[in-house]
Amino acid sequence: MDIFLTEKHKIVRHSVRDFAQKEIVPIAKEIDEEQRFPWEVVDKMAALGYLGIQAPKELGGAGMDTVSYTIIIEEISKASASLGLCASVHNSVAIYPILAFGNKSQKERFVPDLATGKKIGAFCLTEPNAGSDASAIEATAIKYENTQSFNNSHQNDSNSDKQDFDKHDEYYIVNANKVFVTNGGVAETFLIFVRTNPSAGPKGISVIIAEKGSAGFIVGERENLSGMRANPVSSIRLSDCKIHASNLLAKEGQGLKIGLAALDTGRIGIAAQAVGIAQGSLEEGIKYAKERIQFNVPISKHQSIQNMIADMGTQVESARLMVYRAALLKDMGKPFSKEAAMAKLMASETASRVADMAVQIHGGYGYSKSYPVERYYRDARITRIYEGTSEVHRMVIARSLLS
Ligand SMILES: Cc1cc2nc3c(=O)[nH]c(=O)nc-3n(C[C@H](O)[C@H](O)[C@H](O)COP(=O)(O)OP(=O)(O)OC[C@H]3O[C@@H](n4cnc5c(N)ncnc54)[C@H](O)[C@@H]3O)c2cc1C
Structure with missing residues (x-):
């Protein structure tokens, strides 16, 4: 490779x-x-x-x-x-x-x-009633003109990003209920998908950059997840949060375009993540298979275990090549949307299968927290769900192949 x-x-x-x-x-x-x-x-x-x-x-x-x-x-x-x-x-x-x-x-x-990592960023698209169907978001951002000078930071929050509004400045009043926000508990800069024109359907969706510390910006409950447990995935609520119009990304109505472009790029990252989990599972599987003795030989001498290791290695390499292909196309400035979707689908399904086989190689110990494969198994599972489920990826790929 x-x-x-x-x-x-x-x-x-x-x-x-x-x-x-x-x-x-x-x-x-x-x-x-x-x-x-x-x-x-x-x-x-x-x-x-x-x-x-x-x-x-x-x-x-x-x-x-x-x-x-x-x-x-x-x-x-x-x-x-x-x-x-x-x-x-x-x-x-x-x-x-x-x-x-x-x-x-x-x-x-x-x-x-x-x-530079001074602040952590987050991406807030998902809502309780809008997951795979991003166009169903209900968050709103309604534009007004300011009539008096105003500062919207929390008075008691020493970390707040102060935003001053001069008379006649335009601003948005944002109301949003976002769930499953990766980095939500630690991030300070949030890309919030909102409806700036509630009657315009998908064409009324926009992206506003919100900063933690603004009045009405609330970091909600942290999710108690099966995997990815060191990441503070949380809900985020904006309640009548006043945000300067200069925080609108691109133009009103370009939210879905921005979201799709971001997810194309993001999918390469999630695919790379899945390859990392799969590679870790493979290495742990090989190590354990060489150490564990059953029937007087290391279990790596048993053909069933060898078959699993052969399948794991082959699948990891295939997934990695697909990730490189999508990344190379992007670096060359060529279209990579279909290839990124294929890489994410392939790599995430590979991570689940390979982590599952690594648990199998470990027998009962693979199901205990004593070995990293138990964590890989839990972490692998979500890669088939976030930044687009496998089902949504198949739709995207099929649409491209059939067009
Ligand atoms: C740990 C974690 C981190 C996350 N991080 C973020 C984040 O940072 N920002 C963010 O915005 N979101 C984030 N998400 C949300 C994630 O992107 C969504 O969970 C995902 O998009 C699926 O949406 P949903 O959970 O509402 O499932 P649903 O959309 O309700 O889907 C449920 C099932 O129905 C299937 N389905 C839905 N529609 C169709 C269809 N048309 N055809 C066939 N099958 C269909 C799905 O594939 C799935 O199997 C995160 C989620 C988790 C668990």
């Missing part, structure tokens, strides 16, 4: 693998069990550029390509999928849409803090 990688990519892989081994692997079990977001490691990830992987250097980013991005997400996810999720969402569906659709002032205002 390395034939696709340049020397630069190999150096990136070597350094992120080394970092993950030293800094993430030792705490991966503990942060999962304690549902702890490890700021001490996230700060180190930021220092290495992993929170601004593709952001331009002049905006504080590392200026790397998409293939490097997949390598970094794969290696971090192999060590802790929760941290891989944090980095993937932050880079691809929080920073990327601002870079791709934001104006100069928005890029300068929001990207440097995100790309």
